[in-house]
Amino acid sequence: MSLPDTAQRAPFLATLRRIGRLAWPYFQSEEKWKARGLLAAIVALNLGVVFMLVQINEWNRTFYDALQNKQLDAFWQQIGRFTWLALVYIVIAVYKFYLTQVLQLRWRSWLTDHYLARWLANKAFYRMELARFTGDAAQVPDNPDQRIQEDLNIFTDSTVTLGMGVFNAVVTLLSFVGILWTLSGPLSFHAPAFLGGGEWTIAGYMVWAAVLYCVVGSVIAHFIGRRQVGLNFRQQWLEANFRHHMVRIREYSEAIALDGGEAVERRQLDTRFTAVMGNYLRLIRSQKNLTWFNSFFGQAAIIFPMIVASPRYFSGAIQLGQLMQISSAFGQVQSSLGWLVDNYMGIAVWKATSDRLAGFEESLGQQSRPNEDFSATHEAGGIAASQLHVALPDGHTLLADGRLHVAPGETVLVTGPSGSGKSSLFRALSGIWPHARGQVNLPADTMFIPQRPYFPDGPLRDALAYPQAATHYSDEALQQALRNALLPQLATQLDRADAWGQKLSGGEQQRLSIARALLKRPAWILADEATSALDEAAEATLYARLVAQVRQAGGGIVSIAHRSTLGPFHRQRWTLTPTSDGGSASHHLDTATADAPDRTPGATPTMGTKA
Incomplete structure (x- = not known):
């Protein structure tokens, strides 16, 4: 049996269009107002989270200035302020999580009902199996049970989580890039001869440092993790085939027992499981390499803004509170720009699952058409x-x-x-x-x-x-x-x-x-x-x-x-x-x-x- 790999090679923009065709019907369905209302509430709560992060960033400056100046009254005042900020942040975060899960639940329920109805309508389930075993199996989606039960769950969870992640990263970037630009100030230095020499000044240099840091990190992360899309696609396919063969053994248990076919079936299962484990090993090796990089990237992001901003602190241009506020703002900007690096493995799983569902959707459209002849x-x-x-x-x-x-x-x-x-x-x-x-x-x-x-x-x-x-x-x-x-x-x-x-x-x-x-x-x-x-x-x-x-x-x-x-x-x-x-x-x-x-x-x- 050959791996149906046409979907996994689709260009990313084409994949996004296919994902849009998978996602949009729910928001135009009979549940559209509930769906849109939940989505709007989640967007508002994400904006609330970003707003609270901005407030906490401002609190960093006041609190650490109080520490540096040994102002006890200001210290306890900021502790009280932080308590209220943290409480509001926790309430928003909890309801953001809850409503996100409710949206995923409702969306998955609707999609499952939608696909079950289409799969069972017009004998599509029969025609798909018939085409798979009598036609070109590579052009027919395998294991529709897995696609409806497992892939729909992954698709709704990943789409909402990653979609809100992108939205949150964009809003956070827009909210903190101005703060970081203002706090970082200009950086003046004497350019080397190969750049023409002379005095150079870079306005908002911490913003450009964050951009450079994240662009380099994203390129390296993509180079390291790009194989994971294909490996995840193949892993889901191999897992489904392994499970399917065990179901067939249960279905034909008497015939296998009478034929004494246990050894043959064990070899078949071993072959399939070996393929599952072999591909999984390649996948975790790829994930290990990406985890190495992400760990270094994340840890370096903690100290990197301190190193870049420390000359201004030691020169007396800024105080400790501003240094901590710069570090916090840099972390938010870096986190927003580095969203791809932090979520590359999740994106790989999401893309592989979406490609499988898109192929299933296309096949359903073909097999559910009435025979006009x-x-x-x-x-x-x-x-x-x-x-x-x-x-x-x-x-x-x-x-x-x-x-x-x-x-x-x-x-x-x-x-x-x-x-x-x-x-x-x-x-x-x-x-x-x-x-x-x-x-x-x-x-x-x-x-x-x-x-x-x-x-x-x-x-x-x-x-x-x-x-x-x-x-x-x-x-x-x-x-x-x-x-x-x-x-x-x-x-x-x-x-x-x-x-x-x-x-x-x-x-x-x-x-x-x-x-x-x-x-x-x-x-x-x-x-x-x-x-x-x-x-x-x-x-x-x-x-x-x-x-x-x-x-x-x-x-x-x-x-x-x-x-x-x-x-x-x-x-x-x-x-x-x-x-x-x-x-x-x-x-x-x-x-x-x-x-x-x-x-x-x-x-x-x-x-x-x-x-």
Whole structure:
């Protein structure tokens, strides 16, 4: 499996535009006034924090002047003033933190709801998985569960935190650069010969010193840490693949145990985990190098303004209070200008996460588009299709220009060799196959019974009634459906919660799926190898009940099967057979009357194909 790396290489400005497209919908949603109100409150509180820092900076000058002059009354007065300043600062800081977390919570909740709705709408979740395993995996986002659960959390947290960080840095810079300019005064020196000699004077030299210090630091930090964006992107991908493989082992635990595949799976897990650890080691080495620099940069910033401003202090031009105020103001300016240095690792994680979400967003947009070449209706009168074209994801044709009709009361058995397209035909009829075009009519009262049914974890009654709510049915109806599906031992366990997809055997799962059909009593049933795990006696009993039910409801049944034992339950047989069409794969669907003693004249499905 190759790393999908197209997103991580996007230019930074393009990434910012993509992030804007991810972020802006929330602030235009039905929650826009709450979102904008929270954002405005957080901005105001950030301004309040900067204002308090300016007041504390001014306090530094008065307090240290009092210390230098040994003014006891002024000393205690400034202690009292600092108490009030600190108290107000703490209140503002606490509410800034709280409202920031509330905004992140609301934003994440809205985004999660938004993406879950889009992922589950228009079969996008199915099409994305289908494209991933049958198409170009590098162009399809991996692990949508991680992107919705983890990446959205990181994105909202990082966007608010870093966004407010930038805003705070800009406001702090604008607030303190004037103070530092005024306090630092001019610096005069004799220029060396290569600069032309003479006397030079630099106004506000401490500001220029801070700018030079931070520009040099930012360039070095970017040079050291630039690999972290790609490494973080890859780390998230590798972690998700490692977790995904463990989920697959849980899902196929019985098959792996029967095959004795533990050693193979351990090697697969070891390979994935080794990749996780190898990339993580490279990431922490890069972070170590950046931490070395950040530590030196931060510690040097403490003493650097003292060194630069000390000549004026020792010459008597400024007092201790002004020196401390210069140091404090320089620290605020340096912190603002050095914001990139201090937050480079967080920016790397944020960019990698945003790139993953942007790729997910683009894929959702593509996979959720309706198939304009396919139209479906849900009118009564039977199953019908015209000009039906069914292809594989690689473009090879399975069925061309198909025409079919299944009248009420009819039963059809679809046969053919494995890979001939029987299941793809069913998917096309259901409207979920993206590689189909044509017109299909499927009565609204139609139910599909797959070979591998899905059961949600929880009470048995919910698994039986899925996807409807179990409250739609009485306990008597639920229990009778289980007994009719040859599962009497489960009839008394409706309220038992379990992982039914793993708890039940393959045959029991198929019988529970048939119990759904017997419970809901649809007029039309499309069954894809729905009894392949059952013995012949159970299969005969259940099919007799299904056929009787659909005939009583005035519908019909279309089945896919390889076993000949289902022949007597179907009046018609459609056989998909491979044909040759200039080297491309295509199939012909032959229709014939099956040997069935209860055949009713006048209800014959028809189908034609172009090979």
